[in-house]
Structures are given as C-alpha cells and as structure tokens.
Amino acid sequence: MIAELGQVALILALLLAVVQATLPLLGSLKGRDDWMALARPAALAQTGFVVIAFALLAVAFLVQDFSLAYVAQHSNLRLPPHYRLSAVWGAHEGSLLLWVLVLGTWTSAVALASRRLPLPFMARVLSVLGIISVGFIAFTLFTSNPFLRHLPPLLDGNDLNPLLQDFGLIVHPPMLYMGYVGFAVPFAFAVAALIEGRVDSEWVRWSRPWTLVAWAFLTIGIALGSWWAYYELGWGGWWFWDPVENASFMPWLIGTALIHSQAVTDKRGSFRAWTLLLAIFAFSLSLLGTFLVRSGVLTSVHAFASDPSRGLYILIFLALVSGSALTLYAVRAPRLSGDLESPFGIVSRESLLLSNNLLLAAACALVLIGTLFPLLADAFGWGKFSVGPAYFGPYFFGLMVPLVMLLPFGPLSRWQQSDPAALWRLLRWSAFAAIAGGAVAWIAWRDSLGWKGALGVVGGTWLALGVVAAWRARATSPRDVVATGSVAPVRRLNAGFVGMLVAHAGMAMFVAGVLLTESSSIEKDVRLAPGESITVRGLEFRFVSVGSANGPNYQADRGQFEVWRNDRQLAVLHPEKRLYSGGSQIMTEAAIDAGFTRDLYVALGEPLREAEASAPGTQAWAVRIYHKPFMRWVWLGAVLMMFGGLVAATDRRYRRARAAVPVDAGRARAAASSLLGAAA
Amino acid sequence: MRTQRQRRLWMAGAILLGVGTATALVLTALRDNLEHFYSPSDVVEGRAPADRTMRLGGLVLEESMTRAPQSLEVGFVVTDRFKELPVRYTGILPDLFREGQSVVATGKLGGDGVFVANQVLAKHDETYMPAEVADAIERAKTKKAQEAKSL
Numbered sequence: 118m119i120a121e122l123g124q125v126a127l128i129l130a131l132l133l134a135v136v137q138a139t140l141p142l143l144g145s146l147k148g149r150d151d152w153m154a155l156a157r158p159a160a161l162a163q164t165g166f167v168v169i170a171f172a173l174l175a176v177a178f179l180v181q182d183f184s185l186a187y188v189a190q191h192s193n194l195r196l197p198p199h200y201r202l203s204a205v206w207g208a209h210e211g212s213l214l215l216w217v218l219v220l221g222t223w224t225s226a227v228a229l230a231s232r233r234l235p236l237p238f239m240a241r242v243l244s245v246l247g248i249i250s251v252g253f254i255a256f257t258l259f260t261s262n263p264f265l266r267h268l269p270p271l272l273d274g275n276d277l278n279p280l281l282q283d284f285g286l287i288v289h290p291p292m293l294y295m296g297y298v299g300f301a302v303p304f305a306f307a308v309a310a311l312i313e314g315r316v317d318s319e320w321v322r323w324s325r326p327w328t329l330v331a332w333a334f335l336t337i338g339i340a341l342g343s344w345w346a347y348y349e350l351g352w353g354g355w356w357f358w359d360p361v362e363n364a365s366f367m368p369w370l371i372g373t374a375l376i377h378s379q380a381v382t383d384k385r386g387s388f389r390a391w392t393l394l395l396a397i398f399a400f401s402l403s404l405l406g407t408f409l410v411r412s413g414v415l416t417s418v419h420a421f422a423s424d425p426s427r428g429l430y431i432l433i434f435l436a437l438v439s440g441s442a443l444t445l446y447a448v449r450a451p452r453l454s455g456d457l458e459s460p461f462g463i464v465s466r467e468s469l470l471l472s473n474n475l476l477l478a479a480a481c482a483l484v485l486i487g488t489l490f491p492l493l494a495d496a497f498g499w500g501k502f503s504v505g506p507a508y509f510g511p512y513f514f515g516l517m518v519p520l521v522m523l524l525p526f527g528p529l530s531r532w533q534q535s536d537p538a539a540l541w542r543l544l545r546w547s548a549f550a551a552i553a554g555g556a557v558a559w560i561a562w563r564d565s566l567g568w569k570g571a572l573g574v575v576g577g578t579w580l581a582l583g584v585v586a587a588w589r590a591r592a593t594s595p596r597d598v599v600a601t602g603s604v605a606p607v608r609r610l611n612a613g614f615v616g617m618l619v620a621h622a623g624m625a626m627f628v629a630g631v632l633l634t635e636s637s638s639i640e641k642d643v644r645l646a647p648g649e650s651i652t653v654r655g656l657e658f659r660f661v662s663v664g665s666a667n668g669p670n671y672q673a674d675r676g677q678f679e680v681w682r683n684d685r686q687l688a689v690l691h692p693e694k695r696l697y698s699g700g701s702q703i704m705t706e707a708a709i710d711a712g713f714t715r716d717l718y719v720a721l722g723e724p725l726r727e728a729e730a731s732a733p734g735t736q737a738w739a740v741r742i743y744h745k746p747f748m749r750w751v752w753l754g755a756v757l758m759m760f761g762g763l764v765a766a767t768d769r770r771y772r773r774a775r776a777a778v779p780v781d782a783g784r785a786r787a788a789a790s791s792l793l794g795a796a797a
Numbered sequence: 798m799r800t801q802r803q804r805r806l807w808m809a810g811a812i813l814l815g816v817g818t819a820t821a822l823v824l825t826a827l828r829d830n831l832e833h834f835y836s837p838s839d840v841v842e843g844r845a846p847a848d849r850t851m852r853l854g855g856l857v858l859e860e861s862m863t864r865a866p867q868s869l870e871v872g873f874v875v876t877d878r879f880k881e882l883p884v885r886y887t888g889i890l891p892d893l894f895r896e897g898q899s900v901v902a903t904g905k906l907g908g909d910g911v912f913v914a915n916q917v918l919a920k921h922d923e924t925y926m927p928a929e930v931a932d933a934i935e936r937a938k939t940k941k942a943q944e945a946k947s948l
Contacts, residue, residue, distance in 0.1 A: 502833055
C-alpha cells in the first residue's frame with residue numbers, strides 16, 4: 118500500500134512540476150496573466166505531493182515494511198527508530214528524494230514569500246525552479262525509485278551501513294542539502310533576470326536573504342560533515358581534500374563570493390553581470406557536487422555504493438541546466454552592464470570586494486582543477502591518477518593569506534573612493550597587536566607551535582580586531598550616512614551589518630583554529646595493553662581495562678582510558694570496537710573529550726593477537742591517541758559564520774520596497790487615504 | 798575616452814598576467830602532487846617508478862597478513878589475481894580492511910621490492926569496490942586470458 122501511494126504521489130508531483138516549469142514561463146513570454154498565476158499553486162501542490170512521498174517512505178522505514186526493496190536493503194528489525202528515520206536518506210534513492218524534498222521546501226518558501234514581486238518575474242523564477250524539480254523527480258522515479266517492491270517481502274532487512282548509524286547521518290545530509298539546493302533560488306533569480314533582459318536592483322535585494330540563508334545552511338552542513346569525518350576513524354580527519362569534501366566546498370566558495378558581490382550590486386548597481394554569473398556557477402557547482410558524490414566516478418573515502426549510469430543522467434542534466442543558463446548569459450549579459458556601472462577608485466569598498474571575489478573564485482578554480490583532473494586524465498587515457506592533499510593545502514593557504522590581510526579593510530572602507538591613510542589609521546593598532554600577539558605566542562610555545570600556529574594567532578587576532586574596529590567606527594561616527602551614499606539616515610547597527618560582523622568573527626575563529634590545530638596537534642598510533650600508559654605532551658593516558666558492552670544491534674569491546682596531568686584526573690574515555698550483527702561489520706567508535714582549547718581523542722584499533730596465548734583482558738591493542746589544540750574553533754568558527762548569515766538575512770532593508778515601485782506606492786497611497794478617512 | 802580605453806587595456810593585461818601566472822602555478826603544483834595508480838602487475842613488471850609516491854590497488858591476499866611482535870608494523874600481500882606484491886605498513890588499519898577485500902594503499906616502492914605504505918584506505922561500504930581496483934583486476938584477467946591463448 119505504502120509503495121503504491123508513494124509511487125502515485127511522486128508521479129503527481131512530477132506532473133505538477135511539469136506544469137510549474139512550463140505554463141508560467143510561456144505565460145510570461147506571451148503576457149498571459151492566467152498562465153503565470155498558475156506558478157504559485159502548482160509549486161505548492163508539487164511540494165505537497167513530494168512531502169507525502171517522503172513521509173510515506175519514512176513511515177515504511179518506521180513500520181519496517183520490508184516489501185520495499187529499499188527499506189529491506191537499508192534497515193532491519195534491530196535498527197533503533199531514530200536511525201530508521203535517517204536511513205531514509207542513508208542511500209542513493211532516498212537521498213535523492215531528500216534532494217527533491219528540500220528543493221520543494223525552497224520552492225514553496227519562494228512561492229509564499231514572493232507576493233511583492235511583479236507577476237512575470239515571479240512566474241519565471243518559479244518556472245526555473247520547476248524545471249530543476251522536473252529533472253530530479255524524473256531522475257528519482259525512473260532510475261532511482263525508492264518505492265520499488267521486493268516480493269515476496271523479506272522477514273528481516275539487511276542493515277543500514279554501521280558507519281551511517283550515527284548522529285552525523287541525522288543532521289549532516291539535510292543541512293548540506295538545504296545549502297546546496299538553496300542556491301537554486303539565486304540561480305532561478307539570475308535566469309529569470311536574464312530572460313527579462315535587465316537586472317533591477319530591487320530583485321537583487323530580494324535574492325540576498327535567500328542566498329544568505331542557503332549559504333548559512335551550507336556552512337553548517339559542511340562543518341557537520343567535517344566534525345563527523347573527524348571522529349570517524351579512517352575518514353581522514355576533519356578535512357582531507359577528498360573529492361566528496363571538495364564537491365561541497367566549491368559551491369561554498371562561490372556562494373561566499375556571491376553574497377559579497379550581491380552587496381555591491383544592491384548598493385551600487387555595479388557588478389551586475391558578475392553577480393548573475395556567480396549565481397549560475399554556485400548552483401552549477403552544487404549540481405556538479407551531486408554528480409561527483411552520486412556517480413562514484415572519483416575515488417573517495419566517502420563514496421558509497423554508487424552507479425555510474427545514474428551519474429550519467431545527472432551529468433546530462435547538469436550540462437543542460439548550466440549550459441542553457443550560461444548560453445543565455447552569453448547572449449544577454451553584455452546588455453546588462455556597460456553604462457550602468459558606476460566608476461570606483463583603486464582603494465574603495467568595490468575594489469576590496471572585487472579582490473574578495475577574485476581570490477575566492479581563484480580558490481574555487483584551484484579546487485576544481487585538482488578535483489576534476491583525475492577524471493580528465495582517465496577520459497583522455499593518460500592513466501589513473503589521484504591528486505594528493507599536498508596539492509591543495511599550500512596553494513589554498515597562499516590564496517587565503519591576501520584574503521585575510523584585506524578582509525578588515527572591507528567593512529571600514531567607503532564606496533567609490535576611500536582614503537588609504539584614513540583606513541590605515543583605523544587599523545594600524547590592530548595590525549601591531551596582531552603581529553605582537555603572534556610574536557608572543559611564538560616565543561611562549563616555540564616547541565609546540567610551528568610558524569603556521571604563530572601565523573594563526575596573527576591572522577585570528579587581526580580579523581577579530583578588524584571586527585571590533587568596524588563595529589566601533591559604525592557605532593561612534595556619523596560616517597555611514599556618507600559611506601552608504603544614501604540620503605536617508607541609516608540605522609547604524611542594522612541586521613545586515615551585525616550579521617557581517619558575526620560572520621567575520623567566525624572567520625577569525627576559524628583561521629586561528631585551523632592553523633593552530635594543524636601546526637600543533639600530536640597524533641600517535643601505539644601498542645598498549647591494559648595497565649600500560651603513554652604520556653603525550655605532559656598528559657598521561659592510562660589504558661585501564663577492556664570490558665564488553667552491548668547495544669541494540671551490536672556487541673562491543675569497550676575500553677576505559679583515564680587521562681591524568683600530574684595527580685589530577687582530567688577525563689575518562691570509553692572508546693569502543695563494535696561488531697554489528699546485520700552485516701557482521703566492525704566499527705570503531707572513538708572517544709573524545711572535547712574542550713575549548715584542546716581535544717583529547719582515543720580510538721581502539723584492533724586487538725593484537727600474540728603468538729603466545731594471553732588471558733582475555735590483558736591483550737594488547739593498537740591504540741590511536743590525539744592531542745588536538747583548538748580543534749573546536751574550526752567548527753565554532755563555522756557556527757558563528759552560519760549565525761552571521763542568518764542574522765544578516767533578517768535585515769529589514771531586504772524586504773522593504775523602494776519608493777519607485779508604482780504598484781506598491783499606489784497601494785500605500787490607497788491605504789493611507791483609507792486610514793485618513795477612518796481617522797476623519 | 799582615451800584614458801578609459803587605456804585603463805581597460807591595462808585591466809585586460811593585468812587579468813591576463815594574473816590568469817597566466819595562476820595557471821602556471823597550478824599546473825606545476827599538480828605535476829608535483831599527482832599520485833599515479835598502479836596494480837600489482839604494473840609494479841612487479843617494472844612499470845612503476847621507484848622513487849615516487851603512488852597508489853597501489855588490489856585485493857588483500859587471503860592468509861597473507863603478518864604482524865611484527867612488538868610494534869604496529871603489519872605486512873600483507875596485494876594481488877590482482879595475477880601478480881602479487883608484498884606491502885608493509887605501520888599503524889592502525891581501517892575497520893573494513895580484510896583479507897579477500899579490496900584495498901588502496903598510498904606509499905612508495907622500497908628497494909627490497911616491498912611496497913611501503915603510509916596510508917591504507919578501505920571503503921565505507923563492504924559491497925563497494927573502487928573503480929581502479931576493479932579495473933586493475935579486469936586488466937590482469939584479460940592479460941591472463943591472452944597469455945593462456947598464446948601458450
């Protein structure tokens with residue numbers, strides 16, 4: 118029953134998506150208001166049926182309906198309920214359904230919040246989103262249908278891959294997809310503007326909060342993935358430059374460039390074409406990421422069972438969507454800018470934001486080349502290669518150095534022309550303090566802190582003090598009235614400005630965290646037996662014992678470790694080695710004592726069987742021990758960036774219509790006169 | 798208007814220079830950090846360079862795993878079911894490392910003909926075989942068949 122209903126719901130969603138993709142767009146070209154008006158109901162109904170399909174699949178997992186092949190493959194009777202729910206997106210088919218659901222959520226949000234937009238524009242935006250929905254719902258239905266039957270039904274299912282029976286699976290994919298797919302909104306906006314043939318600053322302002330929210334979700338999604346990879350042994354740590362990690366990072370880099378370039382287009386009307394191009398690229402890279410992850414064409418530690426033939430479908434869809442958007446761009450973009458661009462000096466907010474964009478775009482290109490090179494080499498028959506982390510790390514670092522150096526100047530500079538001497542006066546003490554701080558750290562912890570760590574202190578302090586300087590300048594001087602070029606008085610600490618400061622503070626924390634943890638971490642693989650201990654950086658890790666512990670669907674060896682400094686016990690850690698009953702798969706659960714300034718990490722490798730038989734409980738184990746200073750700062754920085762993005766998205770200026778919009782002005786006048794009438 | 802044109806020319810020049818430098822840097826970086834993928838047959842038959850970091854892929858030969866008594870050093874044999882290559886590694890092996898399963902090791906070929914790995918990867922999913930490993934086994938199989946024919 119569930120299978121058939123789900124099937125029908127998906128088919129109806131596809132049909133409605135076809136309506137949403139075609140009629141409103143045609144209507145906008147022919148000037149048919151009735152066709153355009155279909156956009157909103159079609160979008161909402163389409164989403165409704167996708168929600169029904171998704172809910173049905175979730176129910177199938179919860180009630181353990183093993184007549185569905187997908188459920189039977191990825192769940193079993195002993196799987197706890199919360200993992201049954203996350204198992205919905207634990208493999209290819211369901212993960213695509215989640216993609217479709219998230220796209221539907223964004224589409225409906227746009228449909229509900231777009232009442233202020235001119236009808237033809239709204240129709241085009243929703244139609245473009247509809248085209249993407251058609252592609253992905255069709256992909257799900259025809260190549261990756263989660264509602265296929267397995268008859269006769271199995272008595273028990275296989276199992277969810279034990280690596281995925283984790284909190285990480287519950288939160289990471291939905292957040293990441295909210296970000297990935299959210300870039301479809303600025304993309305749809307860009308394509309709609311290109312069809313229209315002009316970019317109104319009103320519409321750029323309208324798309325800013327959407328981009329910010331998508332970017333915030335992507336930020337936290339990537340951070341959650343990084344955190345998960347960090348505590349999962351064998352996933353290469355918090356960042357590994359693995360193709361699947363890169364796949365999510367590229368849209369983030371371009372998305373970050375996009376939110377900055379949108380600011381210029383919104384406030385100054387410049388960079389119009391560039392903003393549109395970035396919006397197209399951000400979503401195209403999201404599609405590319407989906408292709409890389411789902412097709413398994415690249416060798417990755419994060420690759421799950423995947424199917425190249427399904428990958429081909431995404432590749433064709435990517436080529437069609439991005440190809441037609443870029444063609445449209447090539448035809449229309451020259452008309453968009455030109456005389457509308459207002460000139461700006463070498464030192465100005467525009468030029469600083471331009472450097473931000475160039476550096477981020479270059480960083481993205483660097484990652485893109487390194488990620489795709491193995492594919493190209495294979496396609497051209499040069500051989501099978503992979504690109505090592507040593508390619509990405511140093512060059513990425515090189516590009517981020519100027520970015521960090523220039524960043525604090527951005528919020529302090531003025532549009533059009535800024536006085537370099539005045540900028541320097543505002544920031545010179547910050548610069549001195551940052552360098553002094555780095556020097557002090559270098560001298561105080563020379564044996565554990567590399568040059569990278571010292572640079573991390575310099576960079577983090579510089580960015581943090583830059584935030585303080587920007588806040589003080591805004592809060593204490595009337596400068597902003599002139600700076601924003603606005604005639605009306607500006608609220609000094611609006612949400613957009615506060616959000617930017619929070620995000621930049623997150624960047625400060627992130628830069629310091631990354632460089633400190635990379636330069637001063639200690640990672641040791643040792644052989645330890647219960648009763649033995651090892652000292653790492655003044656901390657004594659005592660291996661007390663190994664016992665057994667059983668979970669709902671696994672049996673585990675559970676180690677007990679105590680961490681002591683001198684005579685004080687700092688932490689007790691319980692790493693586990695689990696044997697899952699379903700697939701008889703072995704899993705390592707690391708134990709971590711997380712702290713603000715350091716993480717202690719212990720993982721059990723494997724028991725080392727001696728030649729001479731040893732009594733159980735005294736056997737030696739391969740043990741991994743980490744001491745990672747400032748590890749949490751990497752993710753806390755990302756959390757701050759996310760909050761910054763969300764706060765900025767609430768800025769009222771994005772929702773306020775400018776006076777020049779005739780419909781709204783007329784309505785306002787009508788409202789005002791009726792108010793006056795009531796008063797009289 | 799002349800200044801406008803001059804400025805554009807300068808801009809175009811600067812952008813070209815920047816893009817050129819960046820491309821050159823990226824290509825150099827890429828060349829230095831490429832890890833070629835080899836099968837045990839490639840290595841045994843001398844097609845792999847001795848001093849470069851590379852990736853070796855294949856299956857872990859059944860009952861080939863040995864462990865040194867007082868350290869974390871392990872030895873195992875990687876095979877493409879045609880030729881075999883011994884591998885040495887010190888450290889913790891991934892959970893999905895198992896005899897008879899596919900594996901990808903990154904490292905260098907030692908002078909004694911033993912591949913010294915500094916990283917051993919097994920996959921997230923026990924039913925999954927990396928494309929390179931599948932390819933290496935496939936190549937070895939075709940070759941075996943050809944040799945059988947020519948005998």
